[in-house]
Amino acid sequence: MAAARKLTQGTEEYVEAIWRVAESGEATIKDLARHLGVAPPSVTGMMKRLASMGLVKYSPYGKVSLSAKGRRLAAAVIRRHRLSERMLTDMLGLPWEKAHEEACRFEHLITGEVEERVAERLGEIDTCPHGHPIDISAADKSIPLTEAKPSSRARVAAVGDESPEVLQYLSKVGIVPGARLKVVGQEPVADGPMLLEVAGKPRALGRQTAEKIRIILESEAKAR
Numbered sequence: 001m002a003a004a005r006k007l008t009q010g011t012e013e014y015v016e017a018i019w020r021v022a023e024s025g026e027a028t029i030k031d032l033a034r035h036l037g038v039a040p041p042s043v044t045g046m047m048k049r050l051a052s053m054g055l056v057k058y059s060p061y062g063k064v065s066l067s068a069k070g071r072r073l074a075a076a077v078i079r080r081h082r083l084s085e086r087m088l089t090d091m092l093g094l095p096w097e098k099a100h101e102e103a104c105r106f107e108h109l110i111t112g113e114v115e116e117r118v119a120e121r122l123g124e125i126d127t128c129p130h131g132h133p134i135d136i137s138a139a140d141k142s143i144p145l146t147e148a149k150p151s152s153r154a155r156v157a158a159v160g161d162e163s164p165e166v167l168q169y170l171s172k173v174g175i176v177p178g179a180r181l182k183v184v185g186q187e188p189v190a191d192g193p194m195l196l197e198v199a200g201k202p203r204a205l206g207r208q209t210a211e212k213i214r215i216i217l218e219s220e221a222k223a224r
């Protein structure tokens, strides 16, 4: 029983990781290994197993993608993950930088009944605390912050970086889903930070972090 559960958890964790790394496209064994913090050969071994279960397609060149069955499993795991995050932050008051890691345990354990209770309690809320849709097939109109031109105004849709340090910083400066910001400009050097105005205060954000912040444009600067 414990072994079976462990196997299920491993399968779910891998399918979730492939979805997170590849979204709709392909992931490489190397990227997956990095994402999961394991050695590439263990990823390859697991891919063989997942392929025999009909969950993934993979090529000997190291490219992996989810099958339709794999995508359905990923959608179920991600839904449980994001509902668990909400349960942890909204109902138990856990800070959002801790929610992701904790939810990675809950997502394999919560039953359908608890899952539906949480969804019911959330009512209209249809994203995780980081702004990602609980239903992964929901339409996404957001763009990366780095694509916004200077003088654009936007609303933060989601923050993609789940590293606790980054999340802690973002909530400190008010870059959270729903917050409004203005793009002031960008330092004229390659990889220079993006200059923003958030709640009336100037803020600078490194490009790597800015790339992972999704926004909905409210007004775009006219192209010159």
Ligand SMILES: [Zn+2]
Pocket (backbone or CB within 6 Å): 013, 016, 081, 103, 104, 105, 107
């Ligand atoms: Zn997980």
Ligand SMILES: [Zn+2]
Pocket (backbone or CB within 6 Å): 082, 085, 100, 128, 129, 130, 131, 132
């Ligand atoms: Zn989240």
